[in-house]
Amino acid sequence: MQATPPRALTIAGSDSGGGAGLQADLRTFFANGVHGMSAVTAVTVQNSVGVSDVSEIPPSVVAAQIRAVATDIGVDAAKTGMLATTEIIMAIVAACDEVGIGTSVPLVVDPVAASMHGDQLLRDEALEAYRTELLPRATLVTPNLDEVRLLVGIDVTNADEQRQAAKELHALGARWVLVKGGHMHHDPTCTDLLYDGNDFTELTGPRYDTKHTHGGGDTLAASITASLAKGTSVPDAVAHGKRFIERSVQASYPLGAGVGPVSPLWVLDD
C-alpha cells in the first residue's frame, strides 16, 4: 500500500473548457504529486473564446464541501480561485475558520476577478470582502495587475509601482504578497515580486511569445499550494512555482478558436 500523499484543497469555479479554474488546479496538484480536492463555488459556461454564463453554488453547499473534506480527509494547504459573491466568500471564511484553514493550514488567495477574455468572475461589491475578510487570513495573495488595481487602486506600470502595490496589499493583512508581472506586456521579461513586509524578492524569467496562457495564474498558485502542502517554505514554494509555470507556458497548446491553456503535461517527459 502506498503512503497517503500531501493533500491540497482548491476552493474555485469550474471551467467547462478545462483550461483554468479548478480543472487547472487539480491537474497541477496531481503533477506535483499531491492529492487534490475541490470545493466548487460556481459553474462557468466557458470555452477558449470566453465565458457565456455563470451559475453560482449556494454558499452553504460551498462551505459543506470544505467541512466534508477537512474533517474526514484532512487538508495540508488550500487555495482560493473564483469566489463570485460576498455571500460565498463569507461562507468560505466561516468554514475555513472552523477547520484551521488560514491559521494552522496555509491558505493561498488568488483573487480572481475576471477571465483573461475580460469576462467578470467576481461581483464588484465582493472586493470589500477580499480586503477585510480574505487577505487577513491569507498566507500568500497572488494578484495580477488588474486585480491589484481593483484591490488597492494602483495602476502598476513599472517596478517601483509593483513594490508600492505589494506594500499596500501587505498592509491589508496578507502575510506574503506576490504581485505577478505577466500583464506588463512591454517588459521583455516576466517579473513577479514577492514581499513579506520586510524584504522584496524579484522572480524574473523570460517572456515566451505565445498567446496560449489561459489558466496561467491558477497553475502558478496551485503549484505554490502543492509545495506548501508538502511543508515547503513560502519563498521556496514561490521559486518552484515560477519554474513550474515557466515550463507550463512553454508547454501550452492551441485549443478551440481562442486562447489555449498552459499545460503541466511536461512533467510526464521529465
Ligand SMILES: Nc1ncnc2c1ncn2[C@@H]1O[C@H](COP(=O)(O)OP(=O)(O)OP(=O)(O)O)[C@@H](O)[C@H]1O
Ligand atoms: N508569456 C509568458 N511567458 C512566461 N511566463 C509568463 C507569461 N505570461 C505570464 N507568465 C507568468 O505566468 C504567471 C501568471 O501571470 P499573470 O500575470 O499572467 O497572471 P494571471 O493574469 O492571473 O493569469 P491568467 O489570467 O492567465 O490565469 C506569472 O508567474 C507570470 O510571470
Ligand SMILES: Cc1ncc(CO)c(N)n1
Ligand atoms: C472558473 C475560472 N476560474 C479562474 C479563471 C481565471 O483564469 C477562469 N477563466 N475561470
